[in-house]
Amino acid sequence: MAHLLSASCPLNISCSKTSPKSLKQSSSAFPTSLTLRTSIQPFKTLSLNKNNTKKLFSVRATTLQQPGTKPDSTSGQTSGEQPRPTRVMVIGGDGYCGWATSLHLSNKNYEVAIVDNLVRRHFDDQLGLDSLTPISSIHDRIRRWRSLTQKDINLYIGDVCDFEFLSEAFTSFKPDAVVHFGEQRSAPYSMIDRSRALYTQQNNVLGTLNVLFAIKEFSEDCHLVKLGTMGEYGTPNIDIEEGYITITHNGRTDTLPYPKQASSFYHLSKVHDSNNIAFTCKAWGIRATDLNQGVVYGVRTAETEMHEELYNRFDYDGIFGTALNRFCVQAAVGHPLTVYGKGGQTRGYLDIRDTVQCVELAISNPAKRGEFRVFNQFTEQFSVNQLASLVTKAGEKLGIEVQTISVPNPRVEAEEHYYNAKHMKLIELGLEPHLLSDSLLDSLLNFAVQFKDRVDTKQIMPSVSWRKIGAKPKTVSA
Numbered sequence: 001m002a003h004l005l006s007a008s009c010p011l012n013i014s015c016s017k018t019s020p021k022s023l024k025q026s027s028s029a030f031p032t033s034l035t036l037r038t039s040i041q042p043f044k045t046l047s048l049n050k051n052n053t054k055k056l057f058s059v060r061a062t063t064l065q066q067p068g069t070k071p072d073s074t075s076g077q078t079s080g081e082q083p084r085p086t087r088v089m090v091i092g093g094d095g096y097c098g099w100a101t102s103l104h105l106s107n108k109n110y111e112v113a114i115v116d117n118l119v120r121r122h123f124d125d126q127l128g129l130d131s132l133t134p135i136s137s138i139h140d141r142i143r144r145w146r147s148l149t150q151k152d153i154n155l156y157i158g159d160v161c162d163f164e165f166l167s168e169a170f171t172s173f174k175p176d177a178v179v180h181f182g183e184q185r186s187a188p189y190s191m192i193d194r195s196r197a198l199y200t201q202q203n204n205v206l207g208t209l210n211v212l213f214a215i216k217e218f219s220e221d222c223h224l225v226k227l228g229t230m231g232e233y234g235t236p237n238i239d240i241e242e243g244y245i246t247i248t249h250n251g252r253t254d255t256l257p258y259p260k261q262a263s264s265f266y267h268l269s270k271v272h273d274s275n276n277i278a279f280t281c282k283a284w285g286i287r288a289t290d291l292n293q294g295v296v297y298g299v300r301t302a303e304t305e306m307h308e309e310l311y312n313r314f315d316y317d318g319i320f321g322t323a324l325n326r327f328c329v330q331a332a333v334g335h336p337l338t339v340y341g342k343g344g345q346t347r348g349y350l351d352i353r354d355t356v357q358c359v360e361l362a363i364s365n366p367a368k369r370g371e372f373r374v375f376n377q378f379t380e381q382f383s384v385n386q387l388a389s390l391v392t393k394a395g396e397k398l399g400i401e402v403q404t405i406s407v408p409n410p411r412v413e414a415e416e417h418y419y420n421a422k423h424m425k426l427i428e429l430g431l432e433p434h435l436l437s438d439s440l441l442d443s444l445l446n447f448a449v450q451f452k453d454r455v456d457t458k459q460i461m462p463s464v465s466w467r468k469i470g471a472k473p474k475t476v477s478a
């Protein structure tokens with residue numbers, strides 16, 4: 001299954017019976033220019049109609065592997081009660097976190113299989129967006145990796161919502177651990193209109209349910225490492241614990257799941273995922289780790305730096321770009337930093353080099369059978385105003401004059417609030433954080449400057465309003 005949202009360019013999608021319709025938004029803060037059509041049957045199999053050839057988007061268990069170059073699958077073993085898993089399936093391995101993680105694990109001699117339906121690239125085509133960095137096709141990426149390291153990465157192109165496809169991937173690869181990044185991960189995307197809200201929850205919740213059923217059916221000892229988000233917790237006026245909180249109520253005490261207050265249809269999909277995973281750990285004895293990740297910044301890892309064909313994607317637009325990455329690009333092109341509202345919104349952040357480290361720590365220290373383990377995966381917390389001032393200072397050092405503006409907040413969120421989230425469990429497992437020092441910011445900013453000619457400044461302002469979401473397919477900025 002895949003979502004069917006066709007753009008007027010450049011892909012023709014079958015089954016779409018609607019005619020192009022310009023949808024004008026009332027506020028000039030949310031400019032419009034790309035017309036999108038939405039299928040009346042949004043969750044049928046997506047097929048691409050290119051040169052009159054119908055191509056099924058899900059390719060069953062397509063594998064890229066070179067005979068005779070199998071990685072040494074024993075070199076990742078450690079002594080101790082539980083053998084270290086060596087076969088890791090990375091769902092969403094063509095995406096921002098997934099690509100960096102796949103290379104990192106492959107470099108550490110895990111045998112890696114990427115499962116991805118490439119829908120993230122399709123979103124860019126739909127919405128007229130592009131990564132700041134030029135990114136190669138997944139096939140070229142994997143070929144380049146092999147030629148540089150003699151290490152293979154298996155590739156399964158397909159949709160985890162398609163259980164038949166997923167079953168084939170599971171039975172042929174036989175993973176010891178599954179890292180699940182493969183979701184629609186943009187809160188603004190999920191708030192564009194009804195069809196994107198439905199797509200996000202269908203893709204994320206049903207995809208994860210399929211992964212849980214595949215583990216139960218084919219690989220019941222397999223450890224699920226699932227990417228959640230710190231956004232599941234919202235911004236409560238008390239400290240945020242790592243997954244659970246001990247409460248005494250009317251004289252009785254219990255340890256319960258920490259309350260969730262998600263604030264977009266995307267964040268809510270993650271809460272639903274967490275509930276489904278926790279239930280299957282109890283009911284079927286699944287072993288799972290929910291990584292409640294903060295906002296990721298940065299683009300370079302030791303492996304992606306090795307060759308330009310291994311470059312990771314870098315999103316800076318108002319839909320997929322995350323705060324610090326966006327600010328660096330804005331500074332690089334002389335656009336004022338876009339602080340939403342009062343700018344007191346505080347969140348946890350981490351360097352992408354720590355994302356890959358955290359995932360490896362979770363895999364190499366697996367949860368027990370039946371355990372639903374929750375780690376808060378971030379290293380530092382900042383308010384949006386603090387980030388803006390850090391980028392301004394880094395800009396000064398590079399001779400860039402950086403200005404900041406407050407733009408009307410497109411989201412519904414507290415703009416000034418208490419925030420203190422615990423994040424000790426990964427440190428206890430050995431995480432050595434890369435902190436957002438001035439030098440790191442300089443290099444992130446330098447990177448944005450290096451690619452600034454590729455920036456489409458029309459993509460910078462936010463184009464999706466939480467309050468204006470409607471049932472009709474919406475045109476968004478492009």
Ligand SMILES: NC(=O)c1ccc[n+]([C@@H]2O[C@H](COP(=O)([O-])OP(=O)(O)OC[C@H]3O[C@@H](n4cnc5c(N)ncnc54)[C@H](O)[C@@H]3O)[C@@H](O)[C@H]2O)c1
Nearest residue numbers: 092094095096097117118119120159160182183185227296
């Ligand atoms: N990037 C962040 O700052 C951040 C922060 C917190 C949590 N996360 C979580 O980490 C995960 C990865 O985020 P990212 O930034 O790398 O996102 P991304 O969009 O760059 O990557 C997601 C990948 O999953 C693939 N995918 C989506 N649906 C799929 C499906 N049904 N079947 C197969 N493949 C599918 C996409 O094609 C894409 O390659 C997400 O689950 C996200 O919610 C990310």
